[in-house]
Amino acid sequence: MILKPFLEANRIEAGCDEVGRGCLAGPVVAAAVILPADYANPWINDSKKLGKNQREDLIQEIKDKALAWKIAEASVAEIDKINILNASFLAMTRAVQGLPLLPEHLLIDGNRWKSNLTIPHTCVIKGDGKYASIAAASILAKVHRDKFMEKLAEEFPNYAWERNAGYPTKAHRSGIEEFGDCIWHRKSFKLLKDQIVLEF
Numbered sequence: 413m414i415l416k417p418f419l420e421a422n423r424i425e426a427g428c429d430e431v432g433r434g435c436l437a438g439p440v441v442a443a444a445v446i447l448p449a450d451y452a453n454p455w456i457n458d459s460k461k462l463g464k465n466q467r468e469d470l471i472q473e474i475k476d477k478a479l480a481w482k483i484a485e486a487s488v489a490e491i492d493k494i495n496i497l498n499a500s501f502l503a504m505t506r507a508v509q510g511l512p513l514l515p516e517h518l519l520i521d522g523n524r525w526k527s528n529l530t531i532p533h534t535c536v537i538k539g540d541g542k543y544a545s546i547a548a549a550s551i552l553a554k555v556h557r558d559k560f561m562e563k564l565a566e567e568f569p570n571y572a573w574e575r576n577a578g579y580p581t582k583a584h585r586s587g588i589e590e591f592g593d594c595i596w597h598r599k600s601f602k603l604l605k606d607q608i609v610l611e612f
Contacts, residue, residue, distance in 0.1 A: 426515035427545025
């Protein structure tokens with residue numbers, strides 16, 4: 413299935429998406445992508461529906477064919493200070509601001525958007541499975557963040573980040589339980605599940 417190339421023809425639209433909102437560790441990463449109006453690739457889809465190799469194969473294709481693209485992030489400290497939702501908006505705002513081509517409209521994945529940008533926007537629920545530019549943004553952000561977490565795993569090997577990218581898997585939580593958290597963990601998140609205490 414080929415995703416929709418645009419919401420409205422004859423304008424410059426940037427698709428925006430973020431990755432890593434549900435992770436216990438690491439930054440939240442966002443991307444903004446402007447694709448040509450006639451761009452079509454049946455492999456471009458929601459990054460979660462693609463395998464690792466498929467995503468990595470598409471990276472250069474997206475960068476080569478896009479009219480403009482940018483990847484940006486919000487740090488762990490920013491997540492803990494302003495909360496993960498606002499940090500996600502901040503990362504997407506930075507991605508849009510970093511585009512070398514000014515978009516006339518933004519397609520935002522999700523149902524909410526808050527920014528100091530004055531560019532008109534449309535929120536699209538599950539937009540990464542509907543519009544090619546949002547899907548392309550999700551792929552860029554996902555691959556970038558996964559590689560970042562794999563690199564961090566070399567320095568912090570106790571949490572299996574090379575496999576879970578910071579998401580709350582059993583291995584990740586076991587690592588926190590055994591070794592404690594580290595500087596890359598989001599202190600504003602519940603890192604461990606509540607323990608059941610039996611009273612006798």
